[in-house]
Amino acid sequence: MKLAEFDAWVSAETARVESALESWVPADAPAGLGQAMRYGVLDGGKRVRPLLVLAAAQAVHGLPGAAMRAACAVELIHAYSLVHDDMPCMDNDVLRRGKPTVHVQFGQARAMLAGDAMQALAFEVLTPNDGAGNALPDMPCALQARLCALLARAAGHAGMAGGQAIDLASIGLPLGEQALRDMHHRKTGALLQASVMMGAACGTATRAQWAALADYGNALGLAFQVVDDILDVTQASATLGKTAGKDLDNNKPTYVTVLGLDAARRHANDLRDAAQAALARSELPDAAWLSLLADKVVERES
Amino acid sequence: MKLAEFDAWVSAETARVESALESWVPADAPAGLGQAMRYGVLDGGKRVRPLLVLAAAQAVHGLPGAAMRAACAVELIHAYSLVHDDMPCMDNDVLRRGKPTVHVQFGQARAMLAGDAMQALAFEVLTPNDGAGNALPDMPCALQARLCALLARAAGHAGMAGGQAIDLASIGLPLGEQALRDMHHRKTGALLQASVMMGAACGTATRAQWAALADYGNALGLAFQVVDDILDVTQASATLGKTAGKDLDNNKPTYVTVLGLDAARRHANDLRDAAQAALARSELPDAAWLSLLADKVVERES
Numbered sequence: 001m002k003l004a005e006f007d008a009w010v011s012a013e014t015a016r017v018e019s020a021l022e023s024w025v026p027a028d029a030p031a032g033l034g035q036a037m038r039y040g041v042l043d044g045g046k047r048v049r050p051l052l053v054l055a056a057a058q059a060v061h062g063l064p065g066a067a068m069r070a071a072c073a074v075e076l077i078h079a080y081s082l083v084h085d086d087m088p089c090m091d092n093d094v095l096r097r098g099k100p101t102v103h104v105q106f107g108q109a110r111a112m113l114a115g116d117a118m119q120a121l122a123f124e125v126l127t128p129n130d131g132a133g134n135a136l137p138d139m140p141c142a143l144q145a146r147l148c149a150l151l152a153r154a155a156g157h158a159g160m161a162g163g164q165a166i167d168l169a170s171i172g173l174p175l176g177e178q179a180l181r182d183m184h185h186r187k188t189g190a191l192l193q194a195s196v197m198m199g200a201a202c203g204t205a206t207r208a209q210w211a212a213l214a215d216y217g218n219a220l221g222l223a224f225q226v227v228d229d230i231l232d233v234t235q236a237s238a239t240l241g242k243t244a245g246k247d248l249d250n251n252k253p254t255y256v257t258v259l260g261l262d263a264a265r266r267h268a269n270d271l272r273d274a275a276q277a278a279l280a281r282s283e284l285p286d287a288a289w290l291s292l293l294a295d296k297v298v299e300r301e302s
Numbered sequence: 303m304k305l306a307e308f309d310a311w312v313s314a315e316t317a318r319v320e321s322a323l324e325s326w327v328p329a330d331a332p333a334g335l336g337q338a339m340r341y342g343v344l345d346g347g348k349r350v351r352p353l354l355v356l357a358a359a360q361a362v363h364g365l366p367g368a369a370m371r372a373a374c375a376v377e378l379i380h381a382y383s384l385v386h387d388d389m390p391c392m393d394n395d396v397l398r399r400g401k402p403t404v405h406v407q408f409g410q411a412r413a414m415l416a417g418d419a420m421q422a423l424a425f426e427v428l429t430p431n432d433g434a435g436n437a438l439p440d441m442p443c444a445l446q447a448r449l450c451a452l453l454a455r456a457a458g459h460a461g462m463a464g465g466q467a468i469d470l471a472s473i474g475l476p477l478g479e480q481a482l483r484d485m486h487h488r489k490t491g492a493l494l495q496a497s498v499m500m501g502a503a504c505g506t507a508t509r510a511q512w513a514a515l516a517d518y519g520n521a522l523g524l525a526f527q528v529v530d531d532i533l534d535v536t537q538a539s540a541t542l543g544k545t546a547g548k549d550l551d552n553n554k555p556t557y558v559t560v561l562g563l564d565a566a567r568r569h570a571n572d573l574r575d576a577a578q579a580a581l582a583r584s585e586l587p588d589a590a591w592l593s594l595l596a597d598k599v600v601e602r603e604s
Contacts, residue, residue: 029459089410108391120458127451145446149429156422157331
């Protein structure tokens with residue numbers, strides 16, 4: 001029963017996220033920029049990060065309008081990072097979400113600009129006002145500032161961009177588990193954890209609850225990457241919607257190359273358990289969706 | 303007397319901006335990312351945008367700490383746009399501020415990531431808090447949110463990134479003056495105007511003063527670009543610190559190709575007059591530095 005209810009919630013919220021993104025990513029940005037942005041953001045992806053934002057907001061009875069803006073802002077950052085990551089000077093990938101990548105479809109220059117504009121748009125979505133500089137009722141200034149701070153830090157040198165720099169520099173190097181964890185904590189974990197914290201910021205949490213949610217987000221973020229590494233070697237490109245086996249081809253260290261497949265699977269389960277334990281510690285009564293999202297992240301097949 | 307005082311103010315504020323950027327752009331970001339970011343931001347450029355922020359803040363008696371953060375955030379956005387703009391898939395330029403461009407020095411992948419991280423850092427600089435989510439005294443939440451909103455809009459699809467998309471798409475096309483103005487209003491004007499508005503947001507201005515400052519910023523932003531187009535054909539690379547004549551080489555429409563050199567010079571002067579008239583309309587008693595900055599933008603030789 002709970003699981004069916006969860007699946008219905010996931011479907012409904014995914015559709016709401018899609019429709020919100022649809023309304024915020026401009027179709028009429030000049031010179032094909034809007035089309036490239038929409039191609040890179042809309043109609044694809046599992047929307048894991050927006051769902052985490054919305055589930056965390058629900059757990060703290062957060063402002064729904066603010067939570068939806070936070071959800072879309074995080075997804076815009078994630079989507080822009082994929083657009084840039086796929087470019088020839090980075091991973092040089094041609095397939096993403098089952099479609100040609102943005103630079104294949106629109107050219108490299110427009111792909112780079114679309115990614116740049118998507119990052120700016122994320123912060124625009126987080127800071128709505130009435131034109132005279134007054135915040136909207138559902139989005140107080142203090143929350144706007146807090147969400148921008150969390151997102152900027154997770155996206156920047158201390159988070160995602162820093163992790164990608166380590167990723168690039170580590171090609172062909174024998175990374176240990178600690179170095180691998182540090183890389184993934186930044187590259188993938190920071191934005192997933194920020195999703196949880198941004199959702200939590202939309203409502204009220206005690207200091208202890210905030211800390212527990214941070215632990216949950218941290219464990220879930222690492223679990224997500226371990227599973228990504230496993231799927232990269234166990235699934236076909238058609239299932240993933242992106243090029244399978246590319247980490248191996250690119251000679252990149254992964255949890256599978258460092259730990260082996262079986263230990264990586266055990267590690268993912270341990271991290272899921274850690275996430276669930278942190279959630280229990282939070283004593284938030286309405287955290288069921290966060291709990292089921294942790295299961296979903298570990299059990300997914302694409 | 304006033305002019306000597308202005309020159310001293312410019313020197314002192316430029317040094318303060320340099321030192322603030324130095325403290326905010328991390329030396330220790332991983333895998334060479336910090337070095338690439340610092341190379342792209344520090345120790346170069348005329349710092350026109352930060353000076354506009356600080357002069358506007360002074361005209362409205364704005365919070366000095368907030369104004370310095372706004373000044374550095376704008377410069378980070380400007381600097382990231384140069385890093386991306388110089389890349390091979392865009393303008394493919396090898397010289398900037400008298401040095402090899404970031405991608406020549408650090409490789410394309412790191413240059414792209416450094417630009418991405420610089421954009422995120424701009425919003426991080428605008429949203430400081432005490433770690434527990436409380437704003438700093440000199441930087442109230444409402445101001446943080448307002449500054450993020452102004453900057454995000456100026457940097458994104460409706461502003462700078464949109465203008466660059468038009469720029470790319472217009473290579474070899476016979477643009478009219480109106481289309482050229484629209485492109486430059488976005489590409490260069492939006493961020494220069496936002497610099498003025500962000501400075502003004504740090505203090506108190508009436509609605510009429512706000513509108514007058516917006517007109518000033520708009521005229522100054524266009525004047526800046528007209529002068530850039532003039533300098534591109536009249537100055538040597540050594541003076542500019544970047545490749546001269548490249549718009550012509552790239553077959554890009556400019557104010558010089560559309561209007562001719564003499565008319566472009568008259569147009570720059572007209573825009574300067576418009577900026578000064580708007581400033582007079584604002585009736586702000588302490589707008590002397592804004593007025594002298596408008597002169598400086600039009601009379602500069604690099």
